[in-house]
Amino acid sequence: MTALLPLFTAIPVFSAILLLLIGKFDKKNFPRIWSVLTSLSLLVILAVIWGKGTIVHEMGGWKPPFGVVLVSDHLSRLMLLIVNAVAFLVTIYSYIYMKKYEDYLRFFTLFLFMLAGMNGVVLTGDLFNLYVFLEIASIASYALVGYGVDAEELEASFKYLVLGVLASIFILFGIGMIYSVTGSVNMADIARFLTANNIADNKAVLMAVGLFILGFGLKGGLVPFHAWLPDAHSSAPAPISAMLSGVLIKALGIYPLIRIFYNVIDMTPVISTIFIVIGCISMIVGALMGSGQIDIKRLFAFHSVSQMGYVIVGIGLGTPLGIIGAIFHLLNHSVFKSLLFLSSGAIENKTGTRNMKELGGLKEYMPVTSGSAIVGSLSISGIPPFNGFWSKLIIILAAFQAKNMWAAAALVLTAFLTLMCFLKFLRHAIFGEASERVKGAKEASFAMVFSLVIFAVLCLLVGIFNGWVISNIIVPAQSVITNKLGYISSVLGI
Amino acid sequence: MTLYFLDFVLLIIGLYALVVKRHIVKKILGVAIMEYAVNLFLILLGFRKAGIAPIFTKDMDINTFIHTAVDPLPQALVLTSIVIGLGTLALMVAMAIRLYERYGTFDMEEINRLRG
């Protein structure tokens, strides 16, 4: 059973190299079919290892803390489920969508490398190994954002590249600081050292904390490090926007923050306050700036910043209810934000524009796409019975329970702002009179519609069966997060 | 201690070049200098005064190796980090060439069609 863990990174890399070799002879069909099969096989392996407790795999036979370990506990499995499910549906979507770029081979190779990097970040138990996989996923995403080499896409990709490299440099600096204090880079070993020696005010650890918040916050798109996010997420091709906003900012930005600040370094009241302040500012700034946008993908990208603020407030609150709300919102956001970006891609593919003022009346001409866009907009605004409502409710209740009235007020205000923005989007783009561009549009192709419908159905199902989802998937993840000593003992075996 | 301070000065020089200069190639060189600074910081962590290189030869006792050699773990980390930096730098240079083809200028102040 432990031997299945390295397959999550090895199989996508193997598929990517095989694509490069065989794709020289068959450029059109082989890359697409093989990528769909690869992501499907990863989902099958995940179903095999689901629910087996904490699994630890030592690479090369070396025991920790000398070797690299791969740890799969409930939180890792939840993140693996999010990453691989969204990747599978996006691969099916891009079966048809990438036809206008006419270069399947390089797209799917980079996509598989990005998937391998994200799987590696989520599974690893070693800080430097996390940095290596983070760089693999980041470099693949830099190249994918500028994929159609137009002027604006290259500019967005260059901005994203420079800021991303800056973040990686700061993360490496932080890892060096932690190594200088503890003498090891294994996460469980660092946790054991810090709890055994009770170093709470060590200046090196404080500087490492600051550098990690800066670095991982930039990767996760929190304010004030969000400057790359609207440009990159709106200029990328639509399936890549869905992957970036749906899973990359979570697996590369929010998950390491959760893992480091709950399982490795302790969450002190100061760090908790910093998280809540950054979260509140992110929510409000994201929602306000998103309300002035005309380009629909830029609107969605700003709201990604805002929803990540929700998650960070939930994590900063520190109570079990807050963490449950935060992780549930992570799961929900990846579902409905991917849905929104994929539907915007379908709209752009058939009508040729992303400007809200030029669209209108899509309801009659593209019924399935507009239906799924309506479902996504209602979910993100927090309307019952869709899934966004339950997770936002849990976070607001957690804020009241922790007697943090400012955070609760900011949360409720942002919910209203989000609802306002998305009602504006629905009114301009979906309802209303049809413009000239829309009149010539047909419904999107089967592969694109398939992914959209599955995402919309998932929104509805997770919303209706939220009790089952919370008690079987979210609460075990929360119990792993707050149980630092359990993490240390299961990895080091002491 | 002065070594760490000088290393930090190198990081600040790289950050200055990245933020203040307008030419794309100078920004790329700023990123390269910052990566050098961080790699140097990692190696400095394992430094020991009057230490020998961590190569274990045939006629060496294990105790002399433990007590006099510098720390080899950061050197392994830095090898990986240099390779990653190489990949990123190659991508930046290729993107800078493509930006020149599209915009006709290397000046970053004029490459701002996306705003708002």
Added chain:
Amino acid sequence: MKKNKQSGMTFIVKTITNLIIGFMMVFGAYIVLYGHITPGGGFPGGVMIALAYILITLAYGRKVVESMVSGIAGSIADDFGALVILILGFIGLLIGGTFLFNFLPKGTPFSLFSAGNIILYNLAITVKVGMSLYIVFLALAILQRVVTEDETQEVRK
């Protein structure tokens, strides 16, 4: 003023290149093969061999070096290097139960044939890194050529 379209640089550079190339290749091979005993290993050796090819590109021009190792051959060699590493990892998974397990006999320390399959990893990484750097340089050289031709006709997008 049109540059002389004879490929490459002056005669002095070409002579020095002829003298140094063999030394660079042998030195790179030495770093790779003794990588498990002395400092070095796959990555620096691969970079040395790639630098030898880049020196030929700079001194003689792109067409000469493409006739020696073409872009497609370099790309295929690159993929084979990565494939060998993955296959070795999978064999380690099958034999030892963990990925990248060291399954060859370890031999005596300090001799050339020791440390199991680290030498195979070194050779695979040399091929991969060397060919990767070479192909990246070829691609940048091709891009440069397109830019200079456009410049003489003043085409700006």
